[in-house]
Amino acid sequence: MVETAGCCGLLQACCHRHNPQKYIIQGEFEIDRSPWSSLYASGLSVVVRLYSQDNMDPTTRKGIESENAYVMKGKELERKKREVLSMKVPTKVIKFKLKFEVTRDFGIPGAFVVENRYKKHEFFLKSFHFYCGSWVYPITKIGFKRIFFSDQLYLPKKMPESLVELRKKRTLETASPKTEGPVLGGSTKFPYLRRLKTGHPNCQHNHSRESGPASCFQFHVPPDERISDEKLQELKNNFVEALIRFLTPESTLPHLWDRECPDFVTKVAHFFVPKAAISKKDVRFIRSIIDFCRKLKLPSSHGGPSRSDPSEEQDIFEDIIGFYADKEVEELDYSDKQQIEKLVPKEILNQVVATLALKRHDVSAQLPSIIAEDKFAWAEDKEFGRQMLGGSNPVRIWNLNWWLKEEDLLLLEKFFEKMLDYDFESPKDGVQEVLKEKQYNRQKFQDLIKALGNERVFILDYHYLEQFLSMINGKGVCDYATRTVLIAPDSSSEMVQPVGIELSLPGGSTRLVVPQETPLWEFAKFHVASNDTAYHQLVSHWLQTHAVVEPFIIATRRQLSVMHPIHRLLDPHFKDTLHINALARAIFLNAGGILETLLFTGEYSMELSSHLYKEWRFDKQALPEDLLERGMAKPGVRDEVVSGPMEHVERDKSSNKAAKGAEQEMFEVDAEMELVLEDYPYAKDGIEIWTAIETWVTEYCNVFYRNDNDVKEDEEIQEWWNEIKTRGHQDRKEGWYxxxxxxxxxxxxxxxxxxxxxxxxxxxxxxxxxxxxxLNRPMLLRKFLPRDDEFMEEMLPDKFQMNLAIAVMDLLSRHTSDEVYLDSIQALVPDTSKSMRPTSKENGKHHPENTDINERGIPNSISI
Structure with missing residues (x-):
């Protein structure tokens, strides 16, 4: 890299013979993924200067500087332009050779500064001496020169003195964590985390609020946080294909079952399209349809009844409803198109229309796993309970003994009383049937009391909704606040089943407890599923992963130098998150957007998210803490997982582990835990993943921190943590250590x-x-529980809403081609990394048609 020979071809403002008292340092400047115009405009507009790592200028307190070098100038610029213009296919990477004249005592370069003097164009700097991977914007736009350091990592106090001042100046182009408006955040009424500044001007009619972007794809995201153009297009394509699959009319060809069983077809079709007329005698149609379907099932691996014609292999539901069957696609229904125009970005809708114009005939969908193996299991109570432990929202169930508060005891007593004395309506066989039902219910009650003593009673609590229902209900929405009690009857049973559901409306005017095996039971489960789905979307998914991480990312970019080892550790786990969050706010969470249209919470969705942010605590987000808090695990005893370096302890440098023997100062939850339910997939699999991550983080940090004092004296870490607590999450005072x-x-x-x-x-x-x-996860319901023989028409969402919900679920569940998975972290220790590999297949580069859309592994970051 260092030359002593003279040279007259230096890329400086004027050409001269090499000074023999100086050295020449040369390197290759790689530009990638950049607009062609930015390359044409290079030359004197892009200036680079090196800084020494070994020696410091006593005047500037920075490393000794080189002379300026320019990416291209004069004849070389013209030659490069001709090369670019002559290319038939533009290359992704263009390389420029730079030479720097430095003093003989310069030493090794430790950093360089790039100044983009051009007024309009940015470029992506891939590497120069070492990997850079960052956009360089015009200095007129960002107001500072870009500083890049070598790949060497340093804690602040270990930093070479010559680079300290440059490290202090090094910040990426990130905005301050400022709220988008006064609605959420900065108040006790609507607390919320801080998020990336949008850069939008205030609304003309209300200067206290920011206006929205002109397009959902035109909003401010720092350049280094943006999704690649390829991935963004892939996301658009996935959305387009999902809309076409589920919102275009199905084939008009007559289905086999139309001829064989027209009455059955009508019943199922009416079930999916509630507006269709069904006679009053079908008030209990859900159970009757399921029972009828069971009689027609094909033989399964575990036995069971079969259809009259077992040779016919087409699926019942694919045949009748056509949701998941191949379609002949021609055009969108006019009314559907009008609704989509209000919800879907114009860019997406135009692409849908253009795709339909191609007259594609190969659009098909993969069956959801809940019906792929058994079409009717979703309606079973045992599956309802299993999904609370291993479904799409396995983080809300509590052990009842841990959930109970003093003020809940009276409610629980009334709950049990109503379980025992439920007033059954219109008994078919008179008094005898009533007595039989009550005797059955007493047995259920006794099982519940026994399980409660054995700490095997659980609760799914959405009672908080009651205070919002007076605002939510109406305009086609009829919802209750629910509480569901589930039991695992004895210690040998891991099967959790619901035994009673409480449904309430505001003010306590309606508080109905529905026991299992009663006429209203199936309808009550729908309301529980609706509550759970809204909580899942707004809290478990959006708030507790996407949103809460955003302040951590902003603080990392602002407070941790790229040379800091913790910045390097965290960076893969922040990939694409800020851009994905911006897209979510623009398309799904916006006022009148997709989620407000689909969820029963409607326009109050984000207000609910704010309300539940009051419960969020960072210390309870650790998986062991979470499981202990909810009573789903009990503390056990074992050796420490985290064994950090201690003062005066000689470190084993071959393994980078410190000797054990640290006192148990805090985080006793690191001890091995005993799960209350062994068959709790989220907890059981999660603990293995948690332990692998914890082991990796421990060994990584052991390389840089020798004792607790190193952590205390790390000024960047302290400033990082302080910003997260006092600015990023300033509305949450509890839960920080x-x-x-x-x-x-x-x-x-x-x-x-x-x-x-x-x-x-x-x-x-x-x-x-x-x-x-x-039917498994309805997002809203349009009828309360029926009375007597009242017909349950229009209970479920309309067909457009259901189809759009399926399309959204399809989009959000898909991995993208550039996904990076957790087991691709090469430094994961071999003994623990095996537990993170079961579903990872060649880092996601396998044939998607051979696997379920969610069986690709564990992505490093929240990038979808």
Whole structure:
């Protein structure tokens, strides 16, 4: 890299012979993914200067500087332009050779500064001496020169003195964590986390609020946080294909079952299209249809009844409804198109129309996993309970003993009383049937009391909704606030089943407890599923993963130098998140947007998210803490997982592990836990992933921190943590601990990485598998429970809403081609990395048609 020979071809303002008292340093300047116009405009407009890592200028307190070098000038610029123009296919990477004249005592370069003097164009700098991977914008736009450091990582106090001043100046182009408006955040009424500044001007009619972007794809995201053009197009294509699959008219060809069983076809069709007329005698149509379908099932691997014609292999539901069957696509229904225009970005809608114009005939969909193996399992109580533990929202169920508060005891007593004395309506066989039902219910009650003593009673609580229902209900929405009690009857049973559901309306005017095996039971489960789906979308998924991470990303970019080892550790886990969040706010969470249209919470959706942010605590986001808090695990005893370096302990440099023996100062939850339910997939699989992450973080941090004092004296980490607590999450005062020990640093980093990887995959990639079948996860209901023989017409969402919901679930559950998975972190220790590989297949580069859309592994970051 260093030359001593003279040279007259230096790329400086004027050409001269090489000074023999100086050295020549040369390197290759790689530009990638950049607009052609920015390359044409190079030359004197792009200036580069090196800084020494070894020696410092006593005047500037910076490393010794080189002379300026220019990317291109004069004849070389003209030659490069001709090369570019002559290319038939534009190359992605263009390389320029730079030479710098430095003093003999310059030493090794430790940093360089790039100044883009052009007024309009940016370029993507891939590398120069070392990998850069960043956009360089005109200095007139960002107001500062871009500083790049070598790949060497340093804690602040270990930084070479010659680079300290440059490190202090080094910041990426990120905005301050400012709110988008006064509605959410900065108040006790509507607390919320801070997020990326949008850059939009105030609304003309209301200067206290910011206006929206002209296009949902035109909003401010720092250049280095933007999704690649290829991925953005892939996301658009996925959305277009999902809309075509589920919102275009199905084939008009007559189905086989139309001829064989027209009455059955009518019943199922009416079930999916509630506006159709069904006679009053079909008030209990859900159970009757399911029973009828069971009689027609094909033989399965575990036995069971079969259809009259077992040779016919076409699926019943694919045949009748056509949701998942191949379609002949021609055009959108006019009314559907009008509704889509209000919800879907114009760019997407235009692409849908253009695709339909091609007269494609190969649009088909993969069956959601909830009906792929057994078309009717979703309606079973045992499956309802299983999904609370391993479905798309497995993070809300509580052990009843841990959930109970003093003020809940009276409610629980009334709940049990109503379980026992339920007033059954219109008994078919008179008194005898009533007595039989009550005797059955007493047995259920006794089972519940026994399970309660064994700490095997659980609750799914959405009672908080009651205070919002007076605003929510109306305009086609009829919803209750629900509480569901579930039991695992004895210690040998891991099967959790619901036994009673409480449905309430505001003011306590209606508080109905529906026991299992009663006429209203199936309808009550729909209301529970609707409550759970809204909580999943607004809280478990959006708030507790996407949103809460955003202040951490902003603080990392603002407070941690790229040379800081923790910046390097966290960077893969922040990939694409800021841009994805911006897209979510522009398309799904915006006023009148997709989620407000689909969820029963409607225009109050984000207000509910704000209300539930009051419960969020960072310390409870650690998986062990979360499981203990909800009573789903009990603390056990084992050796420490986190064994950090201690003062005066000689470190084993071959393994980068410190000797054990640290006192148990905090985080006792690191001890091995005993799960209350062994068959709790979220907890059981999650603990393995958590342990692998924690082990990796511990060993990584051990390389840089020798004792607790190193953590206390790390000024960048302290400023990072302070900004997160006091600015990013300033509306949440509880749940924060000081990062002043090695163990506390490891705990915070492990928790953050867990949120971006394990927690996010648990609540995101199962959305289509469970929500792709609307009956399993209805997003809103349009009727309260029926009275007597009242017909339950229009209970479910209309067909457009159901189809759009399926399309959205399909989109959100898909991995993209540039996804990076957790087990691709090469430094993961071999013994623990095996537990993170079961579903990863060649890092996602396998044939998608051979696997379920969510069976690709655990992505590093929240990038969809």
């Amino acid at each position: 000081d990062i002043n020990t090695f163990k506390s640093l490891v705990k915070a980093l492990t928790t953050l990485i867990w949120i971006t990887s394990g927690l996010h995959i648990a609540v995101n990639f199962g959305q289509y598998g469970y929500g792709g079948w609307p």
